[in-house]
Amino acid sequence: MWPRVGTVHIPFVKGHGTENDFVLLPDPDAALDLTPARVRALCDRRGGLGADGVLRVVRDREHPGAWFMDYRNADGSVAEMCGNGVRVFARYLLDDGLVEGREFPVGTRAGVRDVRIDEHGEVTVDMGKAAVFGESEAVLGDRRFPGVAVDVGNPHLVCRVERLDDLDLTVAPEFDRAVFPDGVNVEFVVVEAPDRIRMRVHERGVGETRSCGTGTVAAVTGVLHASGHQTGAADVDIPGGRVRVVIGDDTCTLTGPAVFVARGEIERSWWESAAE
Numbered sequence: 001m002w003p004r005v006g007t008v009h010i011p012f013v014k015g016h017g018t019e020n021d022f023v024l025l026p027d028p029d030a031a032l033d034l035t036p037a038r039v040r041a042l043c044d045r046r047g048g049l050g051a052d053g054v055l056r057v058v059r060d061r062e063h064p065g066a067w068f069m070d071y072r073n074a075d076g077s078v079a080e081m082c083g084n085g086v087r088v089f090a091r092y093l094l095d096d097g098l099v100e101g102r103e104f105p106v107g108t109r110a111g112v113r114d115v116r117i118d119e120h121g122e123v124t125v126d127m128g129k130a131a132v133f134g135e136s137e138a139v140l141g142d143r144r145f146p147g148v149a150v151d152v153g154n155p156h157l158v159c160r161v162e163r164l165d166d167l168d169l170t171v172a173p174e175f176d177r178a179v180f181p182d183g184v185n186v187e188f189v190v191v192e193a194p195d196r197i198r199m200r201v202h203e204r205g206v207g208e209t210r211s212c213g214t215g216t217v218a219a220v221t222g223v224l225h226a227s228g229h230q231t232g233a234a235d236v237d238i239p240g241g242r243v244r245v246v247i248g249d250d251t252c253t254l255t256g257p258a259v260f261v262a263r264g265e266i267e268r269s270w271w272e273s274a275a276e
C-alpha cells in the first residue's frame with residue numbers, strides 16, 4: 001500500500017444509470033468543500049475520475065433521518081434534479097444500509113422524490129408532475145427545431161425529429177433565453193410507436209450524454225402533449241440503454257437500472273489542488 005503520510009483520502013463510488021455516469025461522494029460527515037472547480041476536476045475524463053455529474057450524500061435538514069441528493073453538473077453548475085442520478089443514489093443508500101426497506105424518500109432541490117427498488121435492482125422514481133409550459137425552438141447550425149418546453153423540476157426542450165443520426169451535438173443547441181433564462185436540456189425525439197420513442201439529449205451543464213432521466217420524462221410528456229394526450233406510458237431508448245416512463249394524472253414515474261462500476265478513494269493532495 002502507498003504510505004499514508006497523515007492524510008485521509010476521500011471515498012467515492014462510480015456508477016451510472018443507462019450510462020449517464022456519476023461520481024458519488026458517500027460520506028455525509030466529510031465536510032467537503034465541493035467547489036465548482038472540484039466538480040469540474042472530478043468529472044474531467046482525463047485529469048479526474050470522469051463523469052457527467054457528481055452526487056453528494058447530505059443529511060436532509062428538513063427531514064431528519066432522510067437523505068438529500070446534492071447533484072452537480074460536470075461544468076460545476078447546480079441542477080434541481082437528476083433522474084438517472086436519483087436511481088444510482090437510491091441504490092447506494094439501500095446497498096450501504098443507510099435506509100430501511102426498499103421504498104424511501106430522497107430529498108432533491110426539486111423536492112422529495114419517492115423511490116422503490118425491486119428485487120432485481122430496478123429502480124422506480126416518482127418524478128413528480130411534469131408540465132408543458134410553452135413552445136420554443138432549438139437551433140443547430142442552420143437547422144431550426146421546433147419543440148415544447150417541459151418542466152420536470154429542471155428545464156427541457158423536446159424537439160421531435162425524423163432521424164437522430166444527422167445531428168451534430170458536439171456543439172450546444174442555441175435556444176431562446178427568454179423562455180429558458182437558466183439554460184435548458186434539449187431532447188431530440190423520434191416516435192417509433194405510440195409506446196416507444198428513441199432520443200438523444202444535449203444536457204445543460206454537461207453536453208451530449210448517453211442518457212438523461214428527467215429528459216426521458218420530458219420527452220414522453222412532450223410527445224403525449226403534441227398528440228393531445230395528458231397521460232400515457234412509453235419505453236424510451238437512449239444511447240445508453242432503455243428506461244420506462246409512465247405519465248399519470250398526478251405524477252410521473254421513471255424506471256430503470258442503477259449500476260455501480262467501482263469504489264475507491266480520492267487522493268487528498270489531488271483534492272486540495274483541485275479547489276481553485
Ligand SMILES: N[C@H](CCC[C@H](N)C(=O)O)C(=O)O
Nearest residue numbers: 079082083084154212213214
Ligand atoms: N442527467 C440528469 C439530468 C441532469 C440535468 C442537468 N443537466 C440540468 O442542468 O438540469 C438526469 O438523468 O435527469
